[in-house]
Amino acid sequence: MVGRIEVISPVRVDLAGGWTxxxxxxxxxxxxxxxxxxxxxxxxxxxSVDSEVxxxxxxxxxxxxxxxxxxxxxxxxxxxxxxxxxxxxxxxNAYQLEISEGNRCGRxxxxxxxxxxxxxxxxxxxxxxxxxxxxMNSSKNFLRKHLLLVDSGIKHNSGSIQDGVWSRYDDGDxxxxxxxxIIRLASRKMVDGIQRDQRxxxxxxxxxxxxxxxxxxxxxxxxxREVIKPLLAEKSVMGWxxxxxxxxxxxxxxxxxxxxxSARDAxxxxxxxxxxxxxxxxxxxxx
Numbered sequence: 001m002v003g004r005i006e007v008i009s010p011v012r013v014d015l016a017g018g019w020t021x022x023x024x025x026x027x028x029x030x031x032x033x034x035x036x037x038x039x040x041x042x043x044x045x046x047x048s049v050d051s052e053v054x055x056x057x058x059x060x061x062x063x064x065x066x067x068x069x070x071x072x073x074x075x076x077x078x079x080x081x082x083x084x085x086x087x088x089x090x091x092x093n094a095y096q097l098e099i100s101e102g103n104r105c106g107r108x109x110x111x112x113x114x115x116x117x118x119x120x121x122x123x124x125x126x127x128x129x130x131x132x133x134x135x136m137n138s139s140k141n142f143l144r145k146h147l148l149l150v151d152s153g154i155k156h157n158s159g160s161i162q163d164g165v166w167s168r169y170d171d172g173d174x175x176x177x178x179x180x181x182i183i184r185l186a187s188r189k190m191v192d193g194i195q196r197d198q199r200x201x202x203x204x205x206x207x208x209x210x211x212x213x214x215x216x217x218x219x220x221x222x223x224x225r226e227v228i229k230p231l232l233a234e235k236s237v238m239g240w241x242x243x244x245x246x247x248x249x250x251x252x253x254x255x256x257x258x259x260x261x262s263a264r265d266a267x268x269x270x271x272x273x274x275x276x277x278x279x280x281x282x283x284x285x286x287x
Contacts, residue, residue, distance in 0.1 A: 005046050008285050021123045035119050038065075040058050042057050043057070044074035066113065068098060069094065088111075107123060152249065240254060
């Protein structure tokens with residue numbers, strides 16, 4: 001085994017399909033997720049084989065960016081002695097680490113952190129299929145310019161929300177089942193929109209995702225509504241979603257070309273931090 005190992009992995013922005021990467025939905029229907037990684041990172045350092053792993057981050061924890069998945073991808077890479085040739089193994093080991101810590105989660109965060117870039121994942125039972133997906137440069141430029149990532153500063157524990165949603169799912173709640181299907185199908189529209197630079201499809205996907213999320217639990221988006229609803233009314237924001245599975249933290253706002261300034265002003269007035277970001281094409285890296 002080697003001595004000092006330093007690893008970084010990016011965090012992700014889930015555009016569509018989140019929630020459908022969890023069991024039992026993956027066993028009953030199969031899930032689909034579209035995400036991309038950004039230049040915010042988890043860093044892990046182990047000085048020697050007997051040392052503890054020290055974690056640091058330039059992304060806020062428990063905010064919806066999939067930081068826990070990135071942490072465990074870094075740990076998995078260190079446990080492998082810095083061998084990251086088999087990214088699927090790194091990602092699966094990271095998922096198992098998270099499960100062993102008592103967290104209920106899907107697999108999108110670990111796979112995004114391991115592979116990096118734009119991703120379309122399909123989840124069948126406990127397997128992950130990587131679907132080829134090429135984002136047009138014009139689509140990426142549009143998102144880079146018009147997608148605001150905003151941190152409301154709301155701290156949350158998504159565990160109670162997760163438990164509530166899946167308890168209702170197990171009980172056959174029709175709204176939860178309908179909402180999850182809407183979220184799943186919205187991912188296909190998102191892929192089509194980004195792959196062909198059809199921006200109206202990206203907007204429609206975000207709108208449908210919000211509708212699906214509200215069906216499974218309105219608390220997920222409630223903390224954001226007071227600030228975002230006026231921006232939707234004046235069409236400064238075309239579509240939006242909370243990132244991750246919890247109520248609070250970071251949201252993604254897709255602004256209209258003429259509404260970006262109004263949206264930024266509203267974020268500043270609400271004391272919400274705007275996270276500067278760019279795309280990260282690489283996944284986990286051993287430095």
